[in-house]
Amino acid sequence: MGSSLARLLSTVDIFSQDAPVWTVGAIAAKLGYTRATAYRYVGELCDAGLLTRIAQGAYALGPRIIELDRQIRHGDPFLRAGERVMQALLRPNRGQVVLLCSLFRDRVLCTHQASRDTELALSYTRGRPMPLFRGATSKVILAWLPERRLTRLFLENQAEIRKAGLGRTREEFLAALKTIRRQGCSVTHAEIDPGVIGIAAPVFDGERSVIGSLSIVFPEDRFPKSRADRLAAELKRAAESIRVELGKLAEAPRREKGRSRKQHTPRSRGEISVS
Amino acid sequence: MGSSLARLLSTVDIFSQDAPVWTVGAIAAKLGYTRATAYRYVGELCDAGLLTRIAQGAYALGPRIIELDRQIRHGDPFLRAGERVMQALLRPNRGQVVLLCSLFRDRVLCTHQASRDTELALSYTRGRPMPLFRGATSKVILAWLPERRLTRLFLENQAEIRKAGLGRTREEFLAALKTIRRQGCSVTHAEIDPGVIGIAAPVFDGERSVIGSLSIVFPEDRFPKSRADRLAAELKRAAESIRVELGKLAEAPRREKGRSRKQHTPRSRGEISVS
DNA sequence: AAAGAATTTTCATAATATGAGATAATTGCA
DNA sequence: TGCAATTATCTCATATTATGAAAATTCTTT
Numbered sequence A, B: 001m002g003s004s005l006a007r008l009l010s011t012v013d014i015f016s017q018d019a020p021v022w023t024v025g026a027i028a029a030k031l032g033y034t035r036a037t038a039y040r041y042v043g044e045l046c047d048a049g050l051l052t053r054i055a056q057g058a059y060a061l062g063p064r065i066i067e068l069d070r071q072i073r074h075g076d077p078f079l080r081a082g083e084r085v086m087q088a089l090l091r092p093n094r095g096q097v098v099l100l101c102s103l104f105r106d107r108v109l110c111t112h113q114a115s116r117d118t119e120l121a122l123s124y125t126r127g128r129p130m131p132l133f134r135g136a137t138s139k140v141i142l143a144w145l146p147e148r149r150l151t152r153l154f155l156e157n158q159a160e161i162r163k164a165g166l167g168r169t170r171e172e173f174l175a176a177l178k179t180i181r182r183q184g185c186s187v188t189h190a191e192i193d194p195g196v197i198g199i200a201a202p203v204f205d206g207e208r209s210v211i212g213s214l215s216i217v218f219p220e221d222r223f224p225k226s227r228a229d230r231l232a233a234e235l236k237r238a239a240e241s242i243r244v245e246l247g248k249l250a251e252a253p254r255r256e257k258g259r260s261r262k263q264h265t266p267r268s269r270g271e272i273s274v275s
Numbered sequence C: 001a002a003a004g005a006a007t008t009t010t011c012a013t014a015a016t017a018t019g020a021g022a023t024a025a026t027t028g029c030a
Numbered sequence D: 001t002g003c004a005a006t007t008a009t010c011t012c013a014t015a016t017t018a019t020g021a022a023a024a025t026t027c028t029t030t
Helices: A002-012 A024-031 A035-048 A065-077 A078-087 A136-142 A145-155 A160-163 A171-184 A225-249 B004-014 B024-031 B035-048 B063-075 B076-089 B136-142 B147-156 B158-162 B168-181 B225-249
Strands: A051-055 A059-061 A099-106 A107-115 A186-190 A196-204 A208-220 B051-055 B058-061 B097-105 B107-115 B186-189 B196-205 B209-217
Touching: A002 A035, A002 B035, A024 A035, A035 A051, A035 A160, A035 A196, A035 B004, A035 B063, A051 B076, A051 B209, A051 B225, A059 A160, A059 B063, A065 B058, A065 B063, A065 B107, A078 A099, A078 A208, A078 B051, A078 B058, A099 A136, A099 B063, A107 A136, A136 A171, A136 A186, A136 B063, A145 A160, A145 A171, A186 B186, A186 B196, A196 A225, A208 A225, A225 B051, A225 B136, B004 B024, B004 B035, B004 B196, B024 B035, B024 B051, B051 B097, B063 B076, B063 B107, B076 B097, B076 B107, B076 B136, B076 B225, B097 B136, B107 B136, B107 B209, B136 B168, B136 B186, B136 B196, B136 B209, B147 B158, B147 B168, B196 B225, B209 B225
Parallel strands: none
Antiparallel strands: A051 A059, A099 A107, A099 A208, A186 A196, A196 A208, B051 B058, B097 B107, B097 B209, B186 B196, B196 B209
């Protein structure tokens, strides 16, 4: 269950918006560590730069995170793969925003965004977790999740799922998602921001597993209704081209044996064990 | 020497601008892990969100980093403490930029920046490591580092230090830094960007250890020469007020015993062992 | 200077990370 | 479709190392 490795890493998780500063004692108390262990963990995490001393005995998230984020902004392969198609989706004077989102644990995170002209006032910007059951961006990811995971999600979030209108029973929930899957994309009205329409298409890694979504968001009054279908098709094509770009990366890094061959898809990482 | 904990964390370090994508095999080869161990590490790091599968068998930095960076942008105590004074340092129509930098490992990282009017074209922006021996921002941090660490740094970077004009011997190096320490701040001309003048003051955590610097950067032609001294004094005062703000945080989080008392400064974290 | 608190170190022990190899899953190619 | 090659996971005995208790050290406060 609790390996040292996982424990060490999860220590970072207690640093939140509401509690950005922790003393060693508080960490030990919160996580049930001995003081000595807490000091050791904090020490390791500080050495790695994930945490940093901010004052006497007080720690906060460290500068390495900022550095790593910069690395992502400059050379993340997911962003690289999406950059061009995201720009291509922008039309002038429509006030739209294109978002690239990632599935992570049981949350969807907006990781990149592109806009032109006026920037739409989105409540969910880069780095902010999106609600899992509301908004095209998240729903379209849900739609392609394996059934076992959806079952778990349903059991754990029944109330929220019902409130989002995704069904009262597991069967209704699965059916609602199947509909989206058949359409190939999801279109929603004002589920996250009032007066905003979103269309999203799923993004896959290798072949089968969803890793995120590509979406485009319009202010209601400037949404090109007549061209909605064409837009959706364009979005799907863009998402597909990201998959293809990403696929190329599987072979890019130098292999130890000097050969280059395709790899298969393993049990998806990031899946949380149900035990 | 190499604890599992440290090994796990340092796995992230091979992901760089030049090598943003790694296969498990390549990781194992590079770091001397068994394949099984490499899979385990990658698995743990993916669960933590620090890494993510980008394609079949290929991994890149994960979305959690983006999320944590957002958390920092929104509520980092170091930024909070600096925000107000940084804004106060900005005067209209001067084209200056105010930087808040952090010491991390043997590097100085620009972690926050504020500007007004036109933004100065700085080659070193948020998240980018600064050269340790060039520029006011770094030098002023060096100046307050403990002698033991400086000695190590000198031995390891003799060539670079000489090239930066900081001395040919350890004694010259220490003397040069002592000068800065006496002045209380560092002023440099075009050491990082051509045509740019920088002034920096050290920022301390509790009492004694430097954790970063606060600096202000001007285009040469708009630098208010006559008010340089006043500006330096203002900068020092601002840096001092950051220290005071940070000091308050040491007591803010709830202590386990319900008491609130000051803690002492431990052996500085982030110091790399010389062994 | 002495008491008190915060860190770090030490050390015996228990926990668990590790590598080797077996096994399963997936892909490429015939 | 089946076989070979390769990737990914699993099992397990063993050695490593993480852990807590307590001592030692460092720093603060009185």
